[in-house]
Amino acid sequence: MALEVVVLAAGQGKRMRSRLPKVLHDLAGRPLLAHVLASVRALRPERLHVVVGVGRERVKAAFAAEPDIVWVDQAQQLGTGHAVQQAMNGVSMDARVLVLFGDVPLVPPETLRRCVEAADGGIALVTADMPDPTGLGRIVRDAEGRVRAIVEERDADANVRAIREINSGIMTLPAGLLARFLSRLSCDNAQGELYLTDVIALAVADGVNVSTVDVPFAEEVAGINDRVQLAALERFHQRRVADALMRAGVTLRDPARLDVRGELTAGEDCIIDVDVVFEGTVRLGHGVCIGAGAVIKDAVLADDVVVHPHTIIDGARVAERGEIGPFARMRPGTQLAADVKVGNFVETKKTKLGAGTKANHFAYLGDTTTGEHCNIGAGTIVCNYDGVDKHPTFLGDRVFVGSNATLVAPVAVGDDGYVAAGSTVTAKVDAGDLAVGRARQRNISGWTPPSRRGKTS
Secondary structure (H helix, E strand, O other), X not given: OOEEEEEEEOOOOHHHOOOOOHHHOEEOOEEHHHHHHHHHHOXXXXXXXXXXXXXXXXXXXXXXXXXXXXXEEOOOXXXXXXXXXXXXXXXXXXXXXXXXXXXXXXXXXXXXXXXXXXXXXXXXXXXXXXXXXXXOOEEEEOOOOOEEEEEOHHHOOHHHHOOOEEEEEEEEEEHHHHHHHHOOOOOOOOOOOOOOOHHXXXXXXXXXXXXXXXXXXXXXXXXXXXXHHHHHHHHHHHHHHHHHHHHOOOEEOXXXXXXXXXXXXXXXXXXXXXXXXXXXXXXXXOOOEEOOOOEEEOOEEOOOOEEOOOOXXXXXXXXXXXXXXXXXXXXXXXXEOOOOEEEEEEEEEOOEEOOOOEEEEEEEEEOEEEOOXXXXXXXXXXXXXXXXXXXXXXXXXXXXEXXXXXXXXXXXXXXXXXXXXXXXXXXXXXXXXXXXXXXXXXXXXXXXXXXXXXXOO
């Protein structure tokens, strides 16, 4: 039986106190809805329906590059049952339907798979025992432990509110059954809405089997209604990422002070200090050491690279034994060959530094390509932008650029060329030549300092 998925993402999320639709709030660098879609796609559904309402255009725009989504508009917010009704016109009646929420970001694919398999002609629910079930629908069972109903908290009496087993909002059932029960829903409840959860009581009354699938951690099926809950799930997720890294051979100086906002893979014997942030897709080789406060985004660092504290690496590739920082900034397009050293307060952009090259302090290198074993002196600036276009700079092997030099692109310095400290270079420097581009020094004797002018003894 084909599987179709319905994701409910139409809610306003008033308790978030935000102009941003709730499902677009970030967890680990991705919108909540993106986490849900990644999990359901692992099941390879026949169709993926996403029901949107408040902020629908912003939600659709955020996922415009994902053509497998069938967007369903819920013009009026009349409850979860009403939301699923809007999607049913596009669902095959021969399919099995998995329904879940766009603000439950950490549900793993395996839990969803178990829920689909457990349905088997009836209904399967994912439930969890919550230490504090406040605000959530409760699973009501009979004396034999069979599910009889789901009761929303607003409609529950004291006995039902004491139940700790909650409904996650995730269920699977045949499309034909779902359509039949949806047509019988009533809005006779405290909120005056059509509850999807009322499907369970209707199914029980019709003798349809209702089974449950539990989860080992309640956080896996926890929904997000406010920023406190969002922060709690963020830390739960980050701790799981940290634990996986440590089990794979990574040393974390403090597992509670790591943020992975994307995908991070790391080799053995890496050391990551506190308050490091990884964004996008990052690959670390073996023995990489990253200092405190570094931010690394969409980068590849090869074996034994050292990143000193408070360095930003964005879109860069660093070969073996590279050393970067502290307080350096690698911008997109940076490629550092083996044994390159880029020191404090050095910025690079679309720059390739050859093996063994060093830029130890206070330099800007934009659109620059160097050969091997060059030295870039402190205060060196590559003037690559003329106000309209960017221009390249090329340095050969073993080029020495003295401190406080200015290289005005386009310009090139040949192998073994030298640039004297304080020089402004505007023309090609041939191999082995010394470029001196500075004003001649004059020493003026007998001059009068400004503080003494106009004074008499």
